[in-house]
Amino acid sequence: MSKNIKIQDVVFVVASDKLSPSVVNxxxxxxxxxxxxxxxLARQxxxxxQNAQLTFTDSSDNVISIxxxxxxxxxxxxxxxxxISSLQxxxxxxxxxxxxxxxEIxxxxxxxxxxxxxxTGKYMESLLSPNAAWLSVGVEPMRASLNLVYKYERASMYLNISEAALRKEDETSTPIVMxxxxxxxxxxGETKEEKQENLHKAIENWQTDVATYSELVNNKFLAQLPQEATVEVPSELQEESKDVFAMSV
Structure with missing residues (x-):
């Protein structure tokens, strides 16, 4: 099995304080x-x-949501x-x-x-501090979430590592790390045109960002996992809370 992370989706968030959701149809x-x-349209x-939500599929049943x-x-x-290069x-x-x-973007x-x-459900424990006293307080194992910020020359990358559970068809669940x-x-930029130009440059370089993310996770985090504990999560895991769309600026 591959020790590398399997990327499930890529999200672009464009922030503007003058956007009318009604324009998106x-x-x-x-x-x-x-x-x-x-x-x-995959669904109505x-x-x-406050918002508009649309989900499309193409001829190959690939899913795009807006x-x-x-x-x-x-x-x-x-x-x-x-x-990754095939994404639209x-x-x-x-x-x-x-x-x-x-x-105004x-x-x-x-x-x-x-x-x-x-x-094993022990990844976050091993990542934080094995056998630390504060990890074993309470009647159930502690749940953890870690927020990190990495400064690159082109931009900052925010990385959240958290525990969750993958629910299977037989109603059982398996611990996962996200x-x-x-x-x-x-x-x-001084003008709207300059900001637009910088926006498109950022979007055009998205594959560099995904590669940087993958390299960091694979080489600095997942390298700590034993081979038998790294199983790719299937593509059925597509439902998410709105928190995953959060963009810090």
Missing amino acids: AEFLQLSGIIPQDFK PVYTQ VAETNRIIFMEAVGDRD IASIASKFVKALPNI EAVGINPRGYKEDP FNGSFSYELE
Whole structure:
């Protein structure tokens, strides 16, 4: 089995304080060329005063979700067994911004997310401090979440490592460790055009960010796991809380 993390999805978060969720609808997205014409709605869109949620599938059943809120729009594509380079989400995010040039963009986050099984449930304990007294307080094993910030020349990367559980079809669950990454780009520039240019540069370099995230997790964190404890989490694990979309800027 591979010791490397299996990336499950990549999320782009575009932050703006002047975004109307009502502008995000299937007709606009497809007529403007943001979403290809052959994409189909996977389910009925959800619209409220605060957000709009749309999920599309292409001819190969790849899933792309778009969530528009009053202060940001979120683009997410599930990876499955595909190569990262085949993802379309970066192109879709870039086309959306180009189609609405009057939106004031403040920042963009590029968030890769991946999972590994941790059958012993001891990964976080071993990562923090084995046998430390504060780990064994209470009637059940402690649950942990670790937030880290790495400063790279181009941007900061926020990495959250946390414990969770993978629920299986037989209703049993297996401990997993989650690695949620977020590269945060505050858009510099004196004019809207300069900020737009920097936005597109950040989006164009998304594969570099995903590679940096993968290298850090694989070489600095998962290298501590024994071979038998690293099992790729299947692609069925697609449901997530909104917290995973959080982008720190």
